[in-house]
Amino acid sequence: MTTTTSECLIRLYEQRHELEDYQGGVPRWCTGCGDNAILAAVQRLCRDEQLPPEKTVFVSGIGCSSRLPHYMKTYGFHGIHGRALPIAEGIRLARPDLHVFVNTGDGDCCSIGAAHWIHALRYNMNITVFLHDNQIYGLTKMQASPTSPRGLKSNTTPRGSYLEGLNPLTVTLGVQNVSFVAQAVDWIPELLYDIVSAAFHHKGMSFVRIIQRCPEWLPKLLDPWLHDPLKVRLLAHEQGLTPSDAITKIYKNIEHHDPLDMDRARAIASSTDPIPVGILYRNPEIPCYEELRGMVGARTPEAIRTGLEQELDKFTVWPDSEPGA
Numbered sequence: 001m002t003t004t005t006s007e008c009l010i011r012l013y014e015q016r017h018e019l020e021d022y023q024g025g026v027p028r029w030c031t032g033c034g035d036n037a038i039l040a041a042v043q044r045l046c047r048d049e050q051l052p053p054e055k056t057v058f059v060s061g062i063g064c065s066s067r068l069p070h071y072m073k074t075y076g077f078h079g080i081h082g083r084a085l086p087i088a089e090g091i092r093l094a095r096p097d098l099h100v101f102v103n104t105g106d107g108d109c110c111s112i113g114a115a116h117w118i119h120a121l122r123y124n125m126n127i128t129v130f131l132h133d134n135q136i137y138g139l140t141k142m143q144a145s146p147t148s149p150r151g152l153k154s155n156t157t158p159r160g161s162y163l164e165g166l167n168p169l170t171v172t173l174g175v176q177n178v179s180f181v182a183q184a185v186d187w188i189p190e191l192l193y194d195i196v197s198a199a200f201h202h203k204g205m206s207f208v209r210i211i212q213r214c215p216e217w218l219p220k221l222l223d224p225w226l227h228d229p230l231k232v233r234l235l236a237h238e239q240g241l242t243p244s245d246a247i248t249k250i251y252k253n254i255e256h257h258d259p260l261d262m263d264r265a266r267a268i269a270s271s272t273d274p275i276p277v278g279i280l281y282r283n284p285e286i287p288c289y290e291e292l293r294g295m296v297g298a299r300t301p302e303a304i305r306t307g308l309e310q311e312l313d314k315f316t317v318w319p320d321s322e323p324g325a
């Protein structure tokens with residue numbers, strides 16, 4: 001029996017993507033590395049949202065965390081150190097039809113990429129950003145990063161780091177046009193997923209700092225928070241996260257926080273112990289740069305070619321029509 005074109009189209013339309021459709025190669029991260037939990041959450045998000053793999057792109061810089069695009073069966077761009085955000089912004093402007101995600105490390109985002117980080121927040125393009133914050137340079141074998149805590153001994157700070165760690169939440173909340181800031185921890189997968197999902201649904205740049213374990217270089221660093229549920233401050237609100245009964249039974253240190261309240265968000269961000277987990281700030285009214293510029297429609301190959309020709313023509317030296325004239 002032959003299959004008609006319309007039957008093929010119906011089948012294509014009905015094709016459902018399963019988790020395996022988003023799973024790329026076998027991750028090469030260390031056992032127990034928090035990057036594995038983040039990968040599981042984003043793969044689940046793609047499946048639950050049924051994101052077309054051919055319309056989804058994960059962009060990263062360099063670092064252990066930046067290997068994530070390799071493990072997604074979507075498009076990916078493993079960029080250069082510190083440059084994940086400008087690459088993602090370029091993609092966003094050129095292909096507004098794509099879902100654009102960024103995975104960046106604390107070195108990648110807060111050190112070499114810090115200038116891009118500040119300006120990306122200000123431009124507020126519709127991009128979902130996950131900061132994998134393990135408080136160390138993992139890939140290059142244990143150098144202090146800007147978020148490393150004071151006193152941390154590393155290969156670059158053998159006597160212990162002299163400075164207090166930089167707080168990515170307070171920095172982010174200080175930038176003009178910031179529209180979504182949340183914090184998650186890799187060891188509570190249910191909340192991690194809820195926060196990743198809320199970030200995806202926000203229109204504008206959503207910035208999620210994920211506190212991530214690096215058992216290779218800092219195996220004990222987060223133990224006190226891991227073993228005491230009261231050292232997690234859960235932010236709950238009808239406009240933010242509404243944690244399940246299973247979660248609130250364990251994590252009883254709960255604060256009712258309206259994510260539109262910037263002053264309170266800044267106060268919460270400044271107080272790091274217990275670790276705040278949830279949505280600190282969300283304001284859907286902040287305009288996205290691509291909307292302000294009117295760049296919301298995908299450009300056709302024809303329009304791109306014509307634009308390039310016009311640009312190149314500006315530099316053409318045309319021979320004089322009348323020699324000596």
Ligand SMILES: Cc1ncc(C[n+]2csc(CCOP(=O)(O)OP(=O)(O)O)c2C)c(N)n1
Nearest residue numbers: 062063064065081105106107108137138139
């Ligand atoms: C321009 C440039 N400078 C330095 C490096 C070396 N380098 C690669 S990854 C990295 C730090 C990675 O740390 P982080 O961003 O925290 O990622 P993690 O490995 O911890 O996930 C550095 C310094 C590089 N690849 N390119």
Ligand code: SF4
Nearest residue numbers: 030033064138214216
């Ligand atoms: S070195 Fe640390 S961050 Fe890198 S894969 Fe191993 S545990 Fe993960």
Ligand SMILES: [Mg+2]
Nearest residue numbers: 105106136138
């Ligand atoms: Mg790191």
